[in-house]
Each structure stands twice: as structure tokens, then as C-alpha cells.
Amino acid sequence: MVFKAHEENIYGLVVAADGYTIATCSDDKTIKSWDLRYESGSQPRLNFNKVFDVILNDVAFSPDSRFIALGCNDNSICLLSRKTGQLLQQFSVHEDAVYCVRFSPDSETLISSALDNSIFTWDISDLQNVYSPQPIKQLKLHRVGSLHQIILSELIMYSRTTCCAVK
Numbered sequence: 001m002v003f004k005a006h007e008e009n010i011y012g013l014v015v016a017a018d019g020y021t022i023a024t025c026s027d028d029k030t031i032k033s034w035d036l037r038y039e040s041g042s043q044p045r046l047n048f049n050k051v052f053d054v055i056l057n058d059v060a061f062s063p064d065s066r067f068i069a070l071g072c073n074d075n076s077i078c079l080l081s082r083k084t085g086q087l088l089q090q091f092s093v094h095e096d097a098v099y100c101v102r103f104s105p106d107s108e109t110l111i112s113s114a115l116d117n118s119i120f121t122w123d124i125s126d127l128q129n130v131y132s133p134q135p136i137k138q139l140k141l142h143r144v145g146s147l148h149q150i151i152l153s154e155l156i157m158y159s160r161t162t163c164c165a166v167k
Contacts, residue, residue: 003044005032012059012071016082021047023068025056031070033085048085052078057099064107067124071098077112079124093120 008027015022020036033047058071061082068085070078077098079089096116103110108125 005034006030011055011057014059014061016061016065017063018065021061021082023059023061025059025070027055029053029055031056031059031068031080031085033068033082047083050080050085057097058101060101060103062103062107063105066107067103069101069103069110069112071101071112071114073097075114077101077110077122079110089124091120091122094118 005024006026006028010024010026012025013022021033022036023031023033025031029052030049031052032049034044035047036044038045052070052072053074054076055073056070057073060069061067062069065082067088068080068082070080072078074092075094075096075098076090076092077094078087079091080087091112094112094114094116095118096114098112098114100113101110108123110122110124111119112122113119
């Protein structure tokens with residue numbers, strides 16, 4: 001199946017644990033959630049289409065299927081409801097564009113990395129009582145280059161020019 005999802009470059013794509021829900025984020029400042037089980041013409045069914053005021057660089061589903069995280073070009077991380085796309089929280093601590101967001105396997109921690117070579121971990125286990133979340137840990141890499149991917153199982157950071165592993 002080939003379908004047109006966005007008007008500009010797609011920067012993030014993620015498949016949910018259910019195997020049929022995907023989300024995409026783009027240079028066109030939108031996140032779209034799709035259900036691949038159902039088609040409308042030649043397109044999968046669109047669960048929601050949310051427009052932001054900023055370019056979206058990365059997208060991740062929480063393993064428990066409650067949240068979608070977005071890494072944004074304005075140095076922030078947005079946490080959305082997976083079902084509705086409603087913005088639940090926005091975190092702004094990075095000093096440059098956020099290019100990678102990932103959840104821990106238990107969905108209680110969100111990890112973000114940015115072009116400022118920093119990595120933050122966020123406790124999102126009790127969002128009801130957290131109005132302005134603060135990072136619980138910070139790692140700052142003193143290297144030239146930018147972080148682009150985090151793989152939680154090993155916490156491996158990939159840079160444009162170097163690769164290092166932190167355990």
C-alpha cells in the first residue's frame with residue numbers, strides 16, 4: 001500500500017505494538033495517526049491529524065499505548081493522548097531541536113535527545129500531578145556532532161560522526 005501522508009518531508013514514523021496503528025510526523029508541522037486495518041479508497045483510515053506551530057522531528061508510541069511523544073524543532077517535547085491526539089504536556093529544557101524521543105519499556109520514563117548533545121529522562125508515571133515536569137537525569141556529551149537515535153535496550157547514542165554506548 002502506498003499513500004500520500006504529508007505535504008512535506010516525513011521525519012518520523014512509528015508502528016504501535018498492536019502492529020496496525022502508525023504515526024508520522026513531518027516538516028509540514030503535522031502529526032498523523034493511521035489505522036492500517038481499514039481503508040477509505042486507497043488510503044488507510046486517519047485516526048487524527050494534528051497541526052502544530054513547529055516542525056516535528058520524531059515520534060514515539062508508549063509501550064502501554066497511552067501516549068505519543070514528539071520531538072520538536074523549538075527545543076520541546078510534546079506528550080499527546082494516543083487516542084485523541086490531545087496535547088497533555090509539553091517539556092522545554094533542551095537548548096536545541098529535539099531529534100529523538102523514546103519511552104522506557106514500562107512507559108513510565110520518557111527519554112529525549114537533542115542537537116545540543118544532551119539527553120534527558122522524564123518521569124511521566126503520574127502526569128495527573130505533574131504540571132511542569134522537570135528532568136530526572138541529564139547526560140551532556142562533549143563531542144562534536146548531533147544525537148539522532150536512542151535505543152533504550154542499550155542506551156546507544158548515534159551521532160553524525162561518532163557512536164558511543166553508555167551502560
